[in-house]
Amino acid sequence: xxxxxxxxxxxxxxxxxxxxxxxxxxxxxxxxxxxxxxxxxxxxxxxxxxxxxxxxxxxxxxxxxxxxxxxxxxxxxxxxxxxxxxxxxxxxxxxxxxxxxxxxxxxxxxxxxxxxxxxxxxxxxxxxxxxxxxxxxxxxxxxxxxxxxxxxxxxxxxxxxxxxxxxxxxxxxxxxxxxxxxxxxxxxxxxxxxxxxxxxxxxxxxxxxxxxxxxxxxxxxxxxxxxxxxxxxxxxxxxxxxxxxxxxxxxxxxxxxxxxxxxxxxxxxxxxxxxxxxxxxxxxxxxxxxxxxxxxxxxxxxxxxxxxxxxxxxxxxxxxxxxxxxxxxxxxxxxxxxxxxxxxxxxxxxxxxxxxxxxxxxxxxxxxxxxxxxxxxxxxxxxxxxxxxxxxxxxxxxxxxxxxxxxxxxxxxxxxxxxxxxxxxxxxxxxxxxxxxxxxxxxxxxxxxxxxxxxxxxxxxxxxxxxxxxxxxxxxxxxxxxxxxxxxxxxxxxxxxxxxxxxxxxxxxxxxxxxxxxxxxxxxxxxxxxxxxxxxxxxxxxxxxxxxxxxxxxxxxxxxxxxxxxxxxxxxxxxxxxxxxxxxxxxxxxxxxxxxxxxxxxxxxxxxxxxxxxxxxxxxxxxxxxxxxxxxxxxxxxxxxxxxxxxxxxxxxxxxxxxxxxxxxxxxxxxxxxxxxxxxxxxxxxxxxxxxxxxxxxxxxxxxxxxxxxxxxxxx
Numbered sequence: 267x268x269x270x271x272x273x274x275x276x277x278x279x280x281x282x283x284x285x286x287x288x289x290x291x292x293x294x295x296x297x298x299x300x301x302x303x304x305x306x307x308x309x310x311x312x313x314x315x316x317x318x319x320x321x322x323x324x325x326x327x328x329x330x331x332x333x334x335x336x337x338x339x340x341x342x343x344x345x346x347x348x349x350x351x352x353x354x355x356x357x358x359x360x361x362x363x364x365x366x367x368x369x370x371x372x373x374x375x376x377x378x379x380x381x382x383x384x385x386x387x388x389x390x391x392x393x394x395x396x397x398x399x400x401x402x403x404x405x406x407x408x409x410x411x412x413x414x415x416x417x418x419x420x421x422x423x424x425x426x427x428x429x430x431x432x433x434x435x436x437x438x439x440x441x442x443x444x445x446x447x448x449x450x451x452x453x454x455x456x457x458x459x460x461x462x463x464x465x466x467x468x469x470x471x472x473x474x475x476x477x478x479x480x481x482x483x484x485x486x487x488x489x490x491x492x493x494x495x496x497x498x499x500x501x502x503x504x505x506x507x508x509x510x511x512x513x514x515x516x517x518x519x520x521x522x523x524x525x526x527x528x529x530x531x532x533x534x535x536x537x538x539x540x541x542x543x544x545x546x547x548x549x550x551x552x553x554x555x556x557x558x559x560x561x562x563x564x565x566x567x568x569x570x571x572x573x574x575x576x577x578x579x580x581x582x583x584x585x586x587x588x589x590x591x592x593x594x595x596x597x598x599x600x601x602x603x604x605x606x607x608x609x610x611x612x613x614x615x616x617x618x619x620x621x622x623x624x625x626x627x628x629x630x631x632x633x634x635x636x637x638x639x640x641x642x643x644x645x646x647x648x649x650x651x652x653x654x655x656x657x658x659x660x661x662x663x664x665x666x667x668x669x670x671x672x673x674x675x676x677x678x679x680x681x682x683x684x685x686x687x688x689x690x691x692x693x694x695x696x697x698x699x700x701x702x703x704x705x706x707x708x709x710x711x712x713x714x715x716x717x718x719x720x721x722x723x724x725x726x727x728x729x730x731x732x733x734x735x736x737x738x739x740x741x742x743x744x745x746x747x748x749x750x751x752x753x754x755x756x757x758x759x760x761x762x763x764x765x766x767x768x769x770x771x772x773x774x775x776x777x778x779x780x781x782x783x784x785x786x787x788x789x790x791x792x793x794x795x796x797x798x799x800x801x802x803x804x805x806x807x808x809x810x811x812x813x814x815x816x817x818x819x820x821x822x823x824x825x826x827x828x829x830x831x832x833x834x835x836x837x838x839x840x841x842x843x844x845x846x847x848x849x850x851x852x853x854x855x856x857x858x859x860x861x862x863x864x865x866x867x868x869x870x871x872x873x874x875x876x877x878x879x880x881x882x883x884x885x886x887x888x889x890x891x892x893x894x895x896x897x898x899x900x901x902x903x904x905x906x907x908x909x910x911x912x913x914x915x916x917x918x919x920x921x922x923x924x925x926x927x928x929x930x931x932x933x934x935x936x937x938x939x940x941x942x943x944x945x946x947x948x949x950x951x952x953x954x955x956x957x958x959x960x961x962x963x964x965x966x967x968x969x970x971x972x973x974x975x976x977x978x979x980x981x982x
Contacts, residue, residue: 290342290345293342293345293346293349294345294349297348297349297352297353300353300356300360301353301356303357303376303377306350306353306354306357306376306378307376307377307378309346309350309353310350310354310376310378310379310520311378313343313346313347313350313524314520314523314524316343316346316524317343317523317524317527317528317531318527320336320339320343320527320528320531321527321528321530321531321534323531324336324531324534324535325534327535333462333535334458334461334462336462336535337462340528340532343524343528344475344525344528347521347524347525348479350520350521351479351483351517351521352483354376354379354517354520354521355483355486355517357376357379358379358513358514358517376517378516378520379513379516379517379520380513380516381516382515382516382517382519382520383513383515383516383517383519384516398515398518398519401519401522401526402481402484402518402522404526431456432453432456435449435452435453435456436449436660436661436664483518483521484514484517484518484521554601554604554605555605556601557597557598557599557600557601557602557603557604557605558598558602559598560594560595560597560598560601561594561595561598561599562598563591563594563598564590564591564592564593564594564595564596564598565591565595566591567587567588567590567591567594568587568588568591568592570587571583571584571585571586571587571588571591572584572588574587575587636699636700637682637697637699637700638679638680638698638699638780638782639678639679639680639681639682639696639697639698639773639780640681640682640683640684640696640697640700641659641663641681641682641683641684641694641695641696641697641769642684642685642686642689642694642695642697643683643684643685643686643689643694644685644686644689644690644691644692644693644694645685645687645691646691646692646710647691647692647693647694647708647710648685649710650710650761650762650765651683658762659683659762659765659766660683662762662763662765662766663681663683663766663769665766666678666681666766666769666770666773667681669770670770670773670774670777671830672830673828673830674774674777674823674826674828674829674830675789675828675829675830675831675832676773676777676780676781676785676823676829677785677788677789678773678780679780679782679784679785681769690707692707692708692709692710693705693706693707694706694707694708694765696768696769696772698776698779698780699779703772703775703776704734704768704769704772706734706764706765706768707731708761708764708765709729709742709761710761711744711745712728712729712742712743712744712745712761713742713743713744713745713748713751713758713759713760714731714733714740714741714742714743714758714759714760714761714764715728715740715741715742715743715751715756715757715758716733716738716739716740716756716757716758716759717738717739717740717755717756717757718738718757719755720926723754723755723756724754724755726741726743726747726750726751726754726756727743727747728741728742728743728744728747728751729741729742733764734764734768735764735767735768735771736771741756743758774826777823777824777826778820778821778823778824781816781819781820781823782816783812783813783816786812786815786816786819787812789819789829789832790812790815792832793832793833793836796833797832797833797836800833800836800837800840801836803836803840804836804839804840804843807840808839808840808843808844809843810839810843810847814847814849814852815839817849818835818839818849818852818853818856819835821849821850821853822835822853822856822857822860825942825953825954826867827857827860827863827864827867828863828867831860831863834856834859834860835856835859835860837859838852838855838856838858838859838860839852839855839856841855842855848898849898850898850900850901850939853939854935854938854939854956857938857955857956857959858935858956858958858959858962859962860959861958861959861960861961861962861963862962862963862964862966862967864955864959864963865955865959865960865963865967866963866966866967868928868930868953868955869967869968872968873966873967873968874967874968874969874970875930875960875967875968875969875970876924876927876930876970876972877930877931877932877955877969877970877971877972878920878921878923878924878929878930878931878932878971878972878973878974878975879931879932879933879971879973879974879975880931880932880933880934880937880941880974880975881974881975881976881977883976883977884913884916884975884976884977885933885934885937887905887909887912887913888903888913888937888940888941888944889936889937889940891903891904891905891906891909892940900939900943901939901940901943902940902943903940903943903944905944912977913944914948916975916976916977917944917945917949917975918949920973920974920975921949921952923972923973924972928951928952928953929949929951929952929953930952930953930954930955931945931952931953931954931955931975932955932956932957932960932969932971933954933955933956933957934956934957935956935957935958935959938954938955938956941954942954
């Protein structure tokens with residue numbers, strides 16, 4: 267019994283996964299082999315049911331792109347309908363037709379075809395044929411042609427608007443109007459619309475082709491029936507005309523009715539608006555806005571009733587029009603009252619939210635939160651965010667945020683862009699939590715020519731300035747002087763590049779300030795998805811809080827250490843948190859775990875790391891003057907004036923040996939943070955690494971010791 271159940275389950279799973287493939291093969295076979303009339307009747311009922319379901323689905327669905335499978339449904343239904351048409355044609359031409367006096371019996375014909383033939387033709391084949399021709403004309407000229415044309419235009423306009431829509435989403439994301447998740451959802455929705463309308467443009471051709479094929483099959487049925495009936499079966503002309511015309515009309519109606527529903531559904535779908543309301547709700551909303559219109563209509567109907575009814579002395583017409591008029595006046599009055607109540611409720615809600623109703627209170631007012639990151643522009647720089655002029659800045663900001671994530675592992679919050687009329691026209695300011703982090707001036711329409719070679723270059727005419735990122739001397743040159751500047755050896759940057767580079771550097775320099783609890787939460791959520799056991803070890807077993815993890819990450823970013831290797835960071839915390847919860851101790855252990863990453867960050871292309879080694883005497887001096895705060899704040903060094911002068915003299919002389927290189931000090935692990943606290947103010951940009959970090963880098967980094975930082979012989 268268990269084996270039988272497993273076999274049944276396998277069959278059901280196979281059908282569930284492969285039913286569309288089975289249906290496609292069945293449709294193709296259906297066109298070729300003869301099919302019994304019972305099966306043809308069943309398939310006709312299923313075809314009609316499918317088209318009704320599709321039509322109802324289209325009416326109730328809010329957005330066209332939400333019906334993603336519609337283009338392929340059209341293809342399947344078209345092929346299925348044509349297969350049915352071919353099978354019914356075979357039955358018409360090969361089935362038995364028996365004449366008994368004036369009565370015609372068709373035992374070999376489809377019951378569905380005969381039933382529809384009787385509905386349309388009744389007792390008069392001419393009237394039935396005229397009605398059938400009218401249905402064909404309506405289908406071809408009105409419904410199908412209109413739906414096809416609308417589908418083509420919709421596809422063209424949707425594809426043309428793709429880039430502006432995606433660009434607008436990026437602008438809203440960079441301005442802080444939407445979150446990253448909302449931006450991804452909007453982009454996915456836009457792409458679904460693009461895919462849908464591009465496929466609908468081709469799918470609509472199947473609809474029109476199906477109609478044309480149906481007309482050809484109808485003509486073939488009629489002519490073929492006459493030939494077979496009169497020539498092969500010896501039927502008189504009137505009997506052949508009556509029987510085969512009736513069957514042709516019934517079969518044509520059964521094939522055209524589903525096609526008409528699909529064409530109608532296509533027209534409804536591609537003419538829909540991009541709102542979240544379905545068609546029924548949209549109609550209600552559109553036709554219930556003004557009750558006065560219905561009252562006017564009611565008055566017109568009453569006037570027409572008295573005018574036409576009295577003139578024609580038709581009191582039935584008079585009574586009917588008056589009843590309709592009174593009903594419309596009543597409905598219009600109800601609508602006016604309902605709309606008035608909605609307006610009053612909306613106004614009351616608006617007053618409540620703004621604090622205008624009752625006693626104003628601070629709790630009801632919006633609290634003005636500071637933007638995590640913001641850029642303020644002078645009015646001359648507004649074209650940088652103008653959509654019509656390319657909005658260069660918004661696109662670059664998206665790249666800046668992505669670069670920070672890839673390079674530093676930092677999730678950069680949305681950067682809000684706004685104008686500030688108090689700034690100089692060409693000036694911009696970058697703020698972090700409302701506090702200025704940097705500012706500079708740029709000139710639109712000019713290029714910044716920077717001498718990055720370190721060698722004297724030929725002088726060129728232009729406005730002298732300073733590169734805001736690295737403080738290099740630069741010149742603003744016009745488009746006409748661009749070629750001369752490049753020929754002279756200058757590196758040219760357009761204004762948006764200058765600004766983007768400056769903001770990128772400001773984000774790097776202030777990464778520890780930018781990182782907040784929300785960003786840490788997102789990082790930990792991602793880490794939980796990939797390393798659930800490790801995260802549980804840190805949070806549950808090691809009893810580390812998000813706040814403690816945030817402080818460790820901030821310490822790393824403060825020294826420009828990438829936190830992208832979150833697995834290594836959490837592993838180190840998990841290993842050493844049971845020993846001590848001291849943040850600076852854990853920070854040092856994390857740095858040691860990231861030793862290879864840190865050393866390669868400052869090594870040259872040949873993986874050589876040039877360092878100055880801190881002497882034993884100076885290390886002991888630093889350690890002896892260390893101050894460790896009880897509140898867990900940064901360890902400091904309190905040197906007396908004599909030792910302070912000695913330290914500055916030694917460190918300045920040693921670091922002067924680094925030419926065109928980042929100065930790097932190598933010291934003992936326990937002294938690393940103390941040495942860092944001494945040099946970060948007087949000598950910013952100096953890197954301090956420990957011997958343990960270098961040891962963990964292994965043989966992948968070669969150390970080149972330039973010299974030792976020690977007291978001079980004169981000072982000893």
